[in-house]
Amino acid sequence: MADTNNTVLLIADISGYTKFMKQHAVSVSHAKQIIVRLLKALMQTAKPPLKVAELEGDAVFFYARTSKNDIEKVAEQVKGQIVGLFSAFKKELHDIDSLKTCSCDACDHVHDLQLKQVIHAGNVELMKIEQFEKPFGIDVILVHRMLKNSVPAHEYVMMTDLMYNTIKDFYGLQPERYKETFEGVGEVETLVFYPKHLGHKIETLTLQIPHVQRPSFLDKVRWRLEITYKTIFDLLGLVKWKGTFDSVPT
Numbered sequence: 031m032a033d034t035n036n037t038v039l040l041i042a043d044i045s046g047y048t049k050f051m052k053q054h055a056v057s058v059s060h061a062k063q064i065i066v067r068l069l070k071a072l073m074q075t076a077k078p079p080l081k082v083a084e085l086e087g088d089a090v091f092f093y094a095r096t097s098k099n100d101i102e103k104v105a106e107q108v109k110g111q112i113v114g115l116f117s118a119f120k121k122e123l124h125d126i127d128s129l130k131t132c133s134c135d136a137c138d139h140v141h142d143l144q145l146k147q148v149i150h151a152g153n154v155e156l157m158k159i160e161q162f163e164k165p166f167g168i169d170v171i172l173v174h175r176m177l178k179n180s181v182p183a184h185e186y187v188m189m190t191d192l193m194y195n196t197i198k199d200f201y202g203l204q205p206e207r208y209k210e211t212f213e214g215v216g217e218v219e220t221l222v223f224y225p226k227h228l229g230h231k232i233e234t235l236t237l238q239i240p241h242v243q244r245p246s247f248l249d250k251v252r253w254r255l256e257i258t259y260k261t262i263f264d265l266l267g268l269v270k271w272k273g274t275f276d277s278v279p280t
Contacts, residue, residue: 036095036096036097036098036101036151036152036153036154037093037094037095037096037151037152037153037154037156037165037169038079038093038094038096038101038104038105038108038149038150038151038193039091039092039093039149039150039151039152039154039165039169039170039173040080040091040092040093040094040108040112040147040148040149040173041086041089041090041091041092041147041148041173041174041176041177042072042089042090042092042115042119042145042146042147043088043089043145043146043147043148043177044065044068044069044088044089044143044144044145045143045144045145045146045184045185046142046143046144046184047065047087047088047143049142050065050136050139050142050143056134056261057134057135057136057137058136059260059261059264060132060134060136060137060257060261061136062264063256063257063260063261064126064136064137064140065088067122067126068119068122068123068126068143069085069088069090071118071119071121071122072090072115072118072119073090074118075111075114075115075117075118076090076092076111076115077111078094079094079095079096079104079107079108080092080093080094080108080111081093081094081095081163083163083164083165084164089177091174093154093165094107094108095156096151101151101196102196102197105151105193105196105197106197108149109197109200112147112149112187113201113225113228115145115147116145116147116225116228119145123140123141123143126140127140127141129249129250129253129254132254132257144184144185145185145225146177146184146185146186146187146188147186147187147188148173148176148177148187148188148189149173149187149188149189149190149193150169150172150173150176150189150190150192150193151169151190151192151193151196152167152168152169152172152192153167153169154166154167154169154170155167168215171214171215172190172212172215172218175212175213175214175215176188176190176210176212176218176220178212179208179210179220180208180210181206181208181222183222183224185224185225185226186222186223186224186225187200187222187223187224187225188208188220188221188222189220189221189223190218190219190220190221191218191219191220191221194221200221200223201223201228203223203227203228205221205222205223206221206222206223207219207220207221207222208220208221208222
């Protein structure tokens, strides 16, 4: 059954993923496990009205359904979670780095990973496929096209002019404006903000997340055992990753 509604769309995408995965066999296995931890941290941080639509390799695709009467309220609630997603990502990077008991390329370059978020609001059709709801429509295509843009940075928030006009303000920051031409969509007015300008706000939220302190020796042992046995199973072909890691492994 299909249902069309105004919907806020957000994709949290890990920058540096492709380079991170181009390592030797052991590093690739460790990289997969690190990416999974980061994606789980993003998913666990998101709260209603955000729902997970799909996991897309190095990204989580969220959506939040609204009506014409509450689009501004829902958009504001989504805006309030953007800083939280940056905080959760940075906290998880901190934890993984602190747990490091390996000197492979992936474990040594965890902090090369960054996060970008793209946000749009539009009309979306939700199709029920068994127990899952899958968003369809030109606005779903647009928010995915936004990941490929002309911004000369790897960590930022990009939103469409429509989304910005709905929330009317993004923490008092002045945006950089870009006119992007997206395949199959055409020219779109976008606004870009940088998390470095929200440093204090992100740091404050990060400190409020439990267990930010350095992990214990036992935590390191657990992580080392987990990453080791999964790598062995991976190299032996006993771990079933979905596809070519275009989806998060089970």
